[in-house]
Amino acid sequence: MTKKKNVLFIMCDQLRYDYLSCAGHPTLKTPNIDSLAARGVRFANCYVQSTVCGPSRMSAYTGRYVRSHGSTQNGIPLRVGEPTMGDHLRELDVRCALIGKTHMVADQEGMQRLGIDPDSIIGVHVAQCGFEPYERDDGLHPSTDYDADPVYDTYLRDHGFDADNPWEHWANSGEGEDGENLNGWLLAHADKAARIPQEHSETPYMTRRAMRFIEEAESRGQSWCAHLSYIKPHWPYIVPAPYHDMYSAKDVKPAVRAVSERDNPHPVLAAYQRERYSVNFSRDEVRERVVPAYMGLIKQIDDQMGVLFRFLEERGLFENTMIVFTSDHGDYLGDHWLGEKYMFHDVSVKVPLIVYDPSPAADATRGAVMDHLVEMIDMAPTFLDYLGGGAKPHVLEGRSVLSLLRGEKSSSWRRFAVSEYDYSGERARLALALPVGDCRLFMITDGRHKLVTGPGVAPILFDLAADPDELVDLGRDPGKADAIHRLETALERWLQTPANRITVSDTWVTSxxxxxxxxxxxxxxxxxxxxxxxxxxxxxxxxxxxxxxxx
Structure with a gap:
């Protein structure tokens, strides 16, 4: 191996853990992603720290739980001063760049208070989760302020795809028989081909941008961390040809749901079952139209992984580059009578995680599937560890998985995984008549049981061993009082130990x-x-x- 080390951190958006062939999907074939799993380790129990894009990603980029970094919902800025992956890696002279999505909202008020010029190098890093924004594209409607001037729109116009909003008009809309525009945001049009030729669509475009960054960094002899962050298979559920009709209704797995889940459901669950996206995804005809498009988006990502991996092979970069493939959360797709991702069933809170470590020390675990409870906050300390940095447990609440990749026995690996959700900005708060401060849900699992709890609401409990599909809520079962108490005690302990003393290390305290x-x-x-x-x-x-x- 060369002395210079790199990291390629690939994150999809809203990709379920079970929609890969290496994870057992019966009809969706993902040979390129599977090949990475064969070269590395697939973690079968990776949990994100929130089931919403923004807070989940802020946890990934800071290595810290939501309760610690404070960005609890989309649109809530990550406050100035929160150390990020980019900050830690720059200390090691690693060029840390974003190619794609972050869902980051800058703390403009905090920067103004501290006199930080948003256009300065420091200001840009603060506003971009610590990354160098090689190219940011959040793939959101232009009415939001995440992408003030997306480069992808300029690219489309330069290639003849002009419109007021090229991203929406071409890449995320279909075309009718008379040439009319068919809105890709509407689920009814998920079976149409996007108007854009596939080579100009978002996933191949961002893959090329990542390869361009890598070429540039390599030509300069830089050690790099490239965060290639795709905005798919997140909605709009529309995909260019030939992926739009690769799959059909016969490829759609039956929804994982039971009539009993609608019979006196937990009040929070009931509130989300009444949302429009849940009502529509509970209809079979909707699933039969949308899920094939979702699968096509994933297939396109897998094909682009083939392009990317060949690029790396040709340059010998598999020899010194750690590669991670994951997602920020899942997608209900009608399971449990829900759409979107806002609750804590595994299809939402558990994500695919494949980690390839090129080190010879990892040879013994290649192709393994590990059941350890891993969290998305583990990626930042893993990268720091792989690149030769010292541990920062007073800041990074995750744990490096390097020891697992290298087959080292550990009797002290985490016993619980935790996720959080702030639903104060949702209609559920009004339905439950709760104050803003009480609208927090916490999930904790030990791999056997999963508890969902929060202020002002009864607990939800699933026995994952007896009920892996999470169809039976045992939160009101007196026979499960011991399991609930055990998980509540563990959660209380977790809540009592936030990493808030980040300015000095434990070594400073004990010195x-x-x-x-x-x-x-x-x-x-x-x-x-x-x-x-x-x-x-x-x-x-x-x-x-x-x-x-x-x-």
Missing amino acids: ADEKFPHFDPLIEQGVLIGYWDEAELAGQYAARERWLAKR
Whole structure:
């Protein structure tokens, strides 16, 4: 291996953990992603820290839980001063670049208060999750302010695809028989081909941009971390030919749901089942039209992984580049009578995670599937570890998975995984008549049971061993009181230990321990306080002198 090391951090948006052939999907074939799994390790139990794009990604980029970094919902800025992956890796002289989506909202008020020029190098890093924005594209409707001037729109216009909003008009709309525009946001048009030729669509475009960045960094001899962040298979559910009709209704897996889930459901679950996207995804005809498009978007991503991996092979970059393939959350697609991703069933909160470590030390685990409870916050400390940086447990709440990749036995791996959701901005708050501060849900799982709880609502409990599809809520079952209590105790412990002291390390705190010889209460260091009189103080001075004389 060369001395220079790199990281390629690939993140899809809204990709379910079970929509890969290596994860057991019966008809969707993803040979290129599978090939990465064969070269690395597939983690079968990776949980994100929130089931919403923004907070989930902020946790990935900071290596910190939502309760610690404070960006609890889409549109809530990541505050100035939160250390990010880019900050940590730049200390190692690693060029850390974004190619694609972050869903980051800059803390403009905080930057103004601190006198940080948004156009300065520091201001750009603060506004872009610590990344160099090689190209940012959040793939959102232009009425939002995530992408003020997306480069992709300019690219489309330069290639003859002009419109007020080329991203929407060409890449995310279909075309009717008379040439009329068919809105790709509407689920009814998911079976249409997007108007854009596939080579100009978002996924191939962003793949090329990533390869361009890598070529540039390599030509300069730079160690790099490229965050290739696709905006698909997130809605709009529309895909260019030939992917639009590769799959059909016969390829759609039956929805994982039971009539009993609508019979006296948990109030929060009931509120989300009533949302329009859930009502529509509960219709079979909607699933039969949308899910094939979702699968086509994934197939396109897999084909682009083939392009990207060949590019890396030709340059020998598999020899010194750690590669991670994952997603920011899943998609209900009608399971449990839900659409979108806002609750905590595995189809939403569990994501695919494949990690390829090129080090010879990882040879013994290649192709393995590991069941350890892994969290998305583990990626930042893993990259830091792989690139030779020191651990920062006072800042990074995740754990490096390098020891797992290299087959090292660990009896102290985490026993619980945690995720959070702030639903104060959702209609569920109004339905439940709860104050804003109480609209927080927490999920904790030990791999056997999963508990969902929060202020003002009853707990939800699933027995994952007996009920892997999570169809039966045991939160009101008296026979499960012990399991609920155990998980509630673990969650309370977790809530009591946020990583808020980030300005100094644990080593800084413990560095004075040696000044307390043998923890002898008669010998004190530093400022002497609490003494009664001169005689007591003189005794302390004498004890010090005796100790010093023995050293």
